[in-house]
Amino acid sequence: MKFTHDVIVIGGGAAGLTAAGGCALFGLKVALIEANHMGGECLNNGCVPSKAILTAAKRAQEAREDTRFGVTLEQPKVEWAGVHKHIHDAIAHIAPHDSEERFEEMGCEVIRDYARITGKHSVEVAGRELRAPRIVVATGSKPFVPPIPGVDSVPYLTNENLFDLTEQPESLTIIGGGVIGMEMAQAFCRLGTKVTVIEPGRPMGRDDADSVAVVVETMKAEGVAFVEGLAAKVSGAEVNITVDIDNGESLTSTHLLVAVGRQANVKGFGLEELGVEMARNGIKVDARRRTSIKSIYAIGDCRDGPRLTHVSGYEGSNVALEITLGIPTKVDYSALPWCTYTSPEVAQIGLTEVEAKEKYGDKLTVVTEGFDHNERAIAEDATKGHMKVMMKGKKIVGASICGTNAGELLLPITQSMTGKSNTFAMGSAIISYPTRSEITKAAAFAAWEPTVFGSIPKKYAGFVAKMRRTFA
Numbered sequence: 018m019k020f021t022h023d024v025i026v027i028g029g030g031a032a033g034l035t036a037a038g039g040c041a042l043f044g045l046k047v048a049l050i051e052a053n054h055m056g057g058e059c060l061n062n063g064c065v066p067s068k069a070i071l072t073a074a075k076r077a078q079e080a081r082e083d084t085r086f087g088v089t090l091e092q093p094k095v096e097w098a099g100v101h102k103h104i105h106d107a108i109a110h111i112a113p114h115d116s117e118e119r120f121e122e123m124g125c126e127v128i129r130d131y132a133r134i135t136g137k138h139s140v141e142v143a144g145r146e147l148r149a150p151r152i153v154v155a156t157g158s159k160p161f162v163p164p165i166p167g168v169d170s171v172p173y174l175t176n177e178n179l180f181d182l183t184e185q186p187e188s189l190t191i192i193g194g195g196v197i198g199m200e201m202a203q204a205f206c207r208l209g210t211k212v213t214v215i216e217p218g219r220p221m222g223r224d225d226a227d228s229v230a231v232v233v234e235t236m237k238a239e240g241v242a243f244v245e246g247l248a249a250k251v252s253g254a255e256v257n258i259t260v261d262i263d264n265g266e267s268l269t270s271t272h273l274l275v276a277v278g279r280q281a282n283v284k285g286f287g288l289e290e291l292g293v294e295m296a297r298n299g300i301k302v303d304a305r306r307r308t309s310i311k312s313i314y315a316i317g318d319c320r321d322g323p324r325l326t327h328v329s330g331y332e333g334s335n336v337a338l339e340i341t342l343g344i345p346t347k348v349d350y351s352a353l354p355w356c357t358y359t360s361p362e363v364a365q366i367g368l369t370e371v372e373a374k375e376k377y378g379d380k381l382t383v384v385t386e387g388f389d390h391n392e393r394a395i396a397e398d399a400t401k402g403h404m405k406v407m408m409k410g411k412k413i414v415g416a417s418i419c420g421t422n423a424g425e426l427l428l429p430i431t432q433s434m435t436g437k438s439n440t441f442a443m444g445s446a447i448i449s450y451p452t453r454s455e456i457t458k459a460a461a462f463a464a465w466e467p468t469v470f471g472s473i474p475k476k477y478a479g480f481v482a483k484m485r486r487t488f489a
């Protein structure tokens with residue numbers, strides 16, 4: 018087969034951009050295909066706008082606290098146009114980093130159209146047939162909208178249109194108390210919207226229960242209402258939407274946000290026809306992120322597994338290394354960090370207390386330190402929360418942190434858990450996104466970049482690419 022490229026990457030989100038950029042910097046001929054906005058979900062309707070609105074909300078909340086530290090602020094006045102502008106300014110500020118121009122400069126051929134996989138080595142896009150020894154699928158995910166009777170009859174919101182609201186909702190019902198539901202409940206409530214969260218189980222069910230309890234208590238005190246139950250029926254029309262809950266209650270609000278999980282983007286672009294195997298929620302992959310067809314990789318939100326920006330980036334770098342240097346590169350999630358950016362934040366790495374107890378039983382030691390004994394926290398009057406560390410002997414197997422900037426406190430734990438702290442390890446560590454701690458990774462990698470993408474690795478990558486074109 019005559020190849021047009023060394024690798025074809027489908028999807029220009031965190032996963033695809035990292036894979037494509039990495040391969041291009043090693044000198045490979047890369048096609049990067051994006052049908053929609055460069056930067057994908059994180060930039061356009063995920064992490065960036067959600068953290069931006071949380072920041073506006075935090076400012077409003079601070080002003081709402083009467084006199085503190087002898088200082089009195091004026092009561093907050095929220096102008097939605099300003100909030101909307103801040104969200105879209107943040108997106109616009111970061112957009113050049115993920116842009117077509119930047120990736121073309123790196124050496125990718127960027128194609129802005131919808132791709133369709135037509136064979137183990139071929140992709141059809143914009144009327145062309147591209148062929149490469151390796152294809153990387155990084156098509157992301159979309160909001161899962163459950164078949165609740167009536168939901169399609171009302172103008173509901175998801176993360177895909179939430180940040181485009183040009184007027185502030187008077188009241189907002191949120192179906193789902195997961196990560197999106199909780200972050201957005203706090204943001205909208207602090208900005209002055211009346212918010213109710215419907216959740217059948219414990220909010221943020223994957224996180225440490227003690228940490229979540231602190232957040233729920235804080236949000237309730239700020240005015241967020243929680244209703245335990247399943248949304249069972251939706252009715253009404255614009256600005257008058259009623260949700261009937263399976264516990265008999267019903268709620269009416271001007272707006273409705275559906276945030277009950279994600280659905281991998283795996284349909285309609287050739288995977289089914291090719292017989293690529295699927296798992297419960299996404300493409301089935303091995304630890305190297307190869308699909309059931311070994312020339313096709315699947316990374317980030319589109320495959321079954323954790324869905325986070327830093328995970329997408331990590332998988333993108335891994336497959337770039339495997340494709341360019343031919344080194345089998347397995348993912349290792351034993352020290353995976355994540356953080357929910359409520360106030361206080363809830364951060365987690367490795368095993369939760371429940372998971373660690375299940376795995377290690379009596380051999381587990383759990384130590385908990387409260388911020389009420391931390392003198393910086395006392396000086397700032399921000400003593401809510403704790404750090405809980407799970408250890409087998411003196412080895413950390415997991416940590417749960419709840420408190421101001423909890424996500425920033427994960428990095429030393431990552432280093433302790435992985436046993437790696439040199440500059441190369443720091444430059445390739447998995448760091449929770451978006452945190453200021455990521456700057457240490459950027460600084461460490463900047464020192465290594467000339468070596469990693471230097472002439473010798475590039476020559477070697479060129480040799481591997483030639484072998485792949487010959488023997489694929």
Ligand SMILES: Cc1cc2nc3c(=O)[nH]c(=O)nc-3n(C[C@H](O)[C@H](O)[C@H](O)COP(=O)(O)OP(=O)(O)OC[C@H]3O[C@@H](n4cnc5c(N)ncnc54)[C@H](O)[C@@H]3O)c2cc1C
Pocket residue numbers: 027028029030031032033050051052053054055056057058059060062063064065067130131132133155156157158176197282286316317318319324325326327328329358449450451
């Ligand atoms: C509201 C919200 C807040 C979030 N906050 C955080 C956070 O704070 N921290 C965090 O770590 N994670 C967060 N996430 C999760 C994070 O956004 C995702 O895990 C991440 O964006 C996934 O990246 P990806 O590259 O795998 O997929 P995506 O970013 O979805 O990119 C996939 C791209 O593929 C394109 N595509 C799909 N099919 C085709 C095709 N056939 N041809 C061409 N192009 C195609 C799509 O247009 C899309 O741009 C959040 C998510 C949401 C919804």
Ligand SMILES: NC(=O)c1ccc[n+]([C@@H]2O[C@H](COP(=O)([O-])OP(=O)(O)OC[C@H]3O[C@@H](n4cnc5c(N)ncnc54)[C@H](O)[C@@H]3O)[C@@H](O)[C@H]2O)c1
Pocket residue numbers: 163165192193194195196197198200215216217218219220221222246247248249276277278279323324325355356357358
């Ligand atoms: N800070 C972050 O890292 C961050 C922020 C936002 C989103 N994300 C990512 O986005 C993804 C999606 O988050 P999400 O919040 O949509 O999903 P989720 O899986 O976190 O939570 C969904 C919640 O909806 C509830 N639910 C399901 N059906 C329901 C019904 N009929 N009525 C009421 N509640 C119902 C579930 O019990 C669950 O608690 C996650 O994969 C997450 O990793 C990450």
